[in-house]
Amino acid sequence: MRDKDDMPNPEFEASRQRLDVQVGSLVKSENLIYRIEQIIDFESVVGTAVETGRSKPLRILELQSVTNDDSEIKHDPHLDIAGIGDSDWKVAEERFAAIQPLISAFSPGRREVGLRAKEVGVDTATIYRWLQKYKGMKNVAALIPKKSGWTQGRGRIHSQAEGVITEVIKNYYLTQQRPTPTKTVIEVLRQCQLRGVEPPHPSTIRSRVADVSEKERLRGRGFKEKAKNRFLPVPGHFPNADFPLAVIQIDHTPADIILVDDLYRKPIGRPWISLAMDIDSRMVTGYYLSFDAPSETSVAMCVAHSILPKDEWLILHKVGATWPVWGVPKKIYVDNGTDFRSDNFQQSCTMYGINLEFRPVKTPRYGGHIERVLGTFMREVHELPGTTFSNIKAKEGYDSEKQAVMTKSEFETWLVTLICKVYHQKMHSGIGMTPMRKWEIGIFGNAGVQGIGIPPIPANRQTVLLDFLPHFRRTIQAFGVTIDGMTYYADILRQWINAGDPVDKTKKRDFIFRRDPRDISTIWFFDPEIKQYFKVPFADQALPPMSIWEYQQARDALRREGKKSVNEHQILHAITELRTQVDESKERTKTARRQSQRRKEHEKNVSPAAPLPPPVQTPIISLATSSGLVDGDLDSFGDIA
Numbered sequence: 001m002r003d004k005d006d007m008p009n010p011e012f013e014a015s016r017q018r019l020d021v022q023v024g025s026l027v028k029s030e031n032l033i034y035r036i037e038q039i040i041d042f043e044s045v046v047g048t049a050v051e052t053g054r055s056k057p058l059r060i061l062e063l064q065s066v067t068n069d070d071s072e073i074k075h076d077p078h079l080d081i082a083g084i085g086d087s088d089w090k091v092a093e094e095r096f097a098a099i100q101p102l103i104s105a106f107s108p109g110r111r112e113v114g115l116r117a118k119e120v121g122v123d124t125a126t127i128y129r130w131l132q133k134y135k136g137m138k139n140v141a142a143l144i145p146k147k148s149g150w151t152q153g154r155g156r157i158h159s160q161a162e163g164v165i166t167e168v169i170k171n172y173y174l175t176q177q178r179p180t181p182t183k184t185v186i187e188v189l190r191q192c193q194l195r196g197v198e199p200p201h202p203s204t205i206r207s208r209v210a211d212v213s214e215k216e217r218l219r220g221r222g223f224k225e226k227a228k229n230r231f232l233p234v235p236g237h238f239p240n241a242d243f244p245l246a247v248i249q250i251d252h253t254p255a256d257i258i259l260v261d262d263l264y265r266k267p268i269g270r271p272w273i274s275l276a277m278d279i280d281s282r283m284v285t286g287y288y289l290s291f292d293a294p295s296e297t298s299v300a301m302c303v304a305h306s307i308l309p310k311d312e313w314l315i316l317h318k319v320g321a322t323w324p325v326w327g328v329p330k331k332i333y334v335d336n337g338t339d340f341r342s343d344n345f346q347q348s349c350t351m352y353g354i355n356l357e358f359r360p361v362k363t364p365r366y367g368g369h370i371e372r373v374l375g376t377f378m379r380e381v382h383e384l385p386g387t388t389f390s391n392i393k394a395k396e397g398y399d400s401e402k403q404a405v406m407t408k409s410e411f412e413t414w415l416v417t418l419i420c421k422v423y424h425q426k427m428h429s430g431i432g433m434t435p436m437r438k439w440e441i442g443i444f445g446n447a448g449v450q451g452i453g454i455p456p457i458p459a460n461r462q463t464v465l466l467d468f469l470p471h472f473r474r475t476i477q478a479f480g481v482t483i484d485g486m487t488y489y490a491d492i493l494r495q496w497i498n499a500g501d502p503v504d505k506t507k508k509r510d511f512i513f514r515r516d517p518r519d520i521s522t523i524w525f526f527d528p529e530i531k532q533y534f535k536v537p538f539a540d541q542a543l544p545p546m547s548i549w550e551y552q553q554a555r556d557a558l559r560r561e562g563k564k565s566v567n568e569h570q571i572l573h574a575i576t577e578l579r580t581q582v583d584e585s586k587e588r589t590k591t592a593r594r595q596s597q598r599r600k601e602h603e604k605n606v607s608p609a610a611p612l613p614p615p616v617q618t619p620i621i622s623l624a625t626s627s628g629l630v631d632g633d634l635d636s637f638g639d640i641a
Contacts, residue, residue: 011534014463018456019065028064042324095143161200174220181209241279244442245329249370250276252294256378258386258404261597267401268594274302281438291598296342297517300468305608316611317413321420327455331355351640465609473510489539512639518602521545526639547602
């Protein structure tokens, strides 16, 4: 197991910034600024150094963002879900519901906006203002009442400049002359100069151009028929899944195979697979494999794996293939399981601008896409030793446990190979081509389809994972902080002991903590003053790392013994006793072997955010910097909880 002190980045600054990979965008590579001139493929672009004018190929996943504080719209550091009052959050959701029909529509005219304003009972100017706010950030946080969420003068441009941008996009960019984004930037700056308006930063203009929907872009630039053909729903197809990451589906299933433990290589049971799939291309966008039953953690790991690049994941599993899938989806479509309905998951999706939609009850056809791909994978699993097959009849005469030979890590390598080298490359009858080719067309386009471009890359991998993991609000006492009866302490908490609430002086201030249930020996504390996360360990360093499930098992065992209250000394004793029992019996019983293997898997601390061990003797820096995606100033968005 990795020592606590060797864990990647015990502290880091959160950032929800994304790296835009578009022609004309400014990026940083090896401390030089380049302008992207050409996108070659999913791995590389051609960039021209802005100072020297020399061009060279650049690796996409090694690029860094070029930020400008004046042009970025930022969260207030205290803007997080738990820190927002219920009434303010309700207002933001109501405003979002009011403008939602207009967000993805063709360029809404004044008539459409006026009708919608009348429907929701506000004036037309208000609807325009809400639309403008939402497009600036692409999440509901922009619609929170200013008193709770915004600091005056932060990251906003003057309304006159915003009006010039809107006018130029409508009357210049969205025309059949089809000027480039670069020329559109120049035209905005020219119009501002003529009118005596303070010009916005070029990156702000490019952001507004990028906000133009594909429907609106096609229609305005002379491709009305193509827009009509591309975006009209086709009978028998999933509605509005028209381009990559428009809709992804997630589902769980127990894999049809018995796996063995690492030590004795004896049967321990079936693992669970959580799978995410892009409906348009049928590409697998992410997965999570575990011996734990589906939970909020399974969903968090699967979503994070879906959003993040997979380069290090392929290295981890030693699979020589490509998996060029990343980016935030527009919609996640799921069943009605409790793991998807947690408040934390729904609020995280909202803050990321993801529309979470639940499958109608008793309508299995709506889950057909993800269920078919899971069925395809299980048919391949049926060829492996130790398979349980899909039914008793198919299994007749086959002893699954006797034939089982694969460990979880071996099966996971097989699964990644199946996804990348077989499924993604095989003809799919539903789309008439391979999923990989469909993905490439959706991204880069062809003669009949205008691609959406390479999705923005999340700059800070750890932030993405933490945003979807469970969070807690706690006050900080002299002894530290308590979660589920376990006490945590680190010096970083000292200054906040018994801190008063900044608004209500009669109350103590509560703070945001996040936790990975697979290892509760440490939690993440978000410091609201310096806007960084810090790892906080158990106050009692004698306690071993443990998962929430192992902890609950120990606590339940103590309560069965008649202990009404449980302290940490008793927990330590119970954990030691339970592990001793497991160690003594794991060669004899499958249940004990499975529990031991679960503990080993949890102790690996492998996640989509940090699949590989940290480099030796690496200084503590922000996670975003260590990921190689961001350098310099980070966006201090704070914790979304």
